[in-house]
Amino acid sequence: MxxxxxxxxxxxxxxxxxxxxxxxxxxxxxxxxxxxxxxxxxxxxxxxxxxxxxxxxxxxxxxxxxxxxxxxxxxxxxxxxxxxxxxxxxxxxxxxxxxxRGARQQQIRDDLLAAEESHLVQQQQKLSRDQKIAFLRKKYSKLKKEKTQEILFSRRTVITILDDDDNIDHDQDIQETCSFPFEPKVKVKWKNKQSVGASISEDVIARLMEVFGKVERVDMSRSNSETENYYYATVTFQKHISCIMAQLHDYDYSSSLWDEVGLSKISKLLRSAKIVGYDSSIKLSGCKGMPFEEYMGISLLTLDRTINGRGRKIHEKHRKHHG
Structure with missing residues (x-):
């Protein structure tokens, strides 16, 4: 061969x-x-x-x-x-x-499977989050109705409380007949923590404040600087009741309001939200036929002023007695 x-x-x-x-x-x-x-x-x-x-x-x-x-x-x-x-x-x-080549193809298959799994998890989380938000909104509406009824009952006032989904256009009524002596704006104050505070943007502030109602715009204070202990921003709401709720919220205690929007950690930096142009010495009064949410806002501010006024008197009396 x-x-x-x-x-x-x-x-x-x-x-x-x-x-x-x-x-x-x-x-x-x-x-x-x-x-x-x-x-x-x-x-x-x-x-x-x-x-x-x-x-x-x-x-x-x-x-x-x-x-x-x-x-x-x-x-x-x-x-x-x-x-x-x-x-x-x-x-x-x-x-x-x-x-x-087989290893590269296997890696591509693994990456695709991982991406698909991640997408499914995100979709499931979004669905769960949306369901929780819808549940909380319904719960908030019910609680708001109950608390408002309690406040109005304590003032010996009897009116009909309507649910948020009743077929009445409250927004249009408020825009046409609202008589608040201030705009629906609050000045938000938060701690300037080096690792977080300076990175809080207008979008973050809007998301934080939207737990109280729809936010139309956020304006960051020009005086904000890295050397300041606190930062400020002016938040404009669509409704007055939203800015009133924002002011009356107690920021000294951690709240679950921001858990569902994933901002519970940042919310702990919030210190206060003060209504812009609001003078607590001016007496607010309602009138027959005024929009429900406007009447509720007046009632809440009046009640808050009454409670805080009594607290100051008790504190002053206690101070003089032990002076």
């Missing part, structure tokens, strides 16, 4: 010539053999004694003996050996490339 046919037959074998003769395969950095011709023939003789058909009882004995014989022939011929080594290197490179 010619050498070329031997070569073509050998490259179809499952094992390489080096493996068949238990010889080290040349590295990819060097094509030089790490064994001599005498070592090659020594390995062949050892294998021939083991695999000769006279001693080898395997049904493939002839095939196995031919494999080591052809391997010796190819590795003994420098030109055929070089050609064979180049073939092995190309085969190895192809296998490495196939593995690398």
């Amino acid at each position: 010619s050498s070329d046919k031997d070569y073509e037959w050998l490259i179809t074998c499952q094992k390489s010539a080096y493996e068949l003769l238990s010889l080290p395969t040349p590295s990819s950095q060097s094509s030089q053999s790490s064994f001599s011709q005498s070592q090659l023939r020594k390995q062949y003789r050892a294998k021939a004694l083991e695999l000769h058909p006279d001693k080898n009882k395997s049904p493939n004995a002839d095939e196995e003996f031919r494999e080591i014989s052809v391997s010796l022939k190819i590795l003994s011929d420098p030109s055929l050996k070089q050609k064979y080594d180049e073939f092995l290197q190309r085969k190895l490179n192809a296998e490495l490339h196939k593995k690398a």
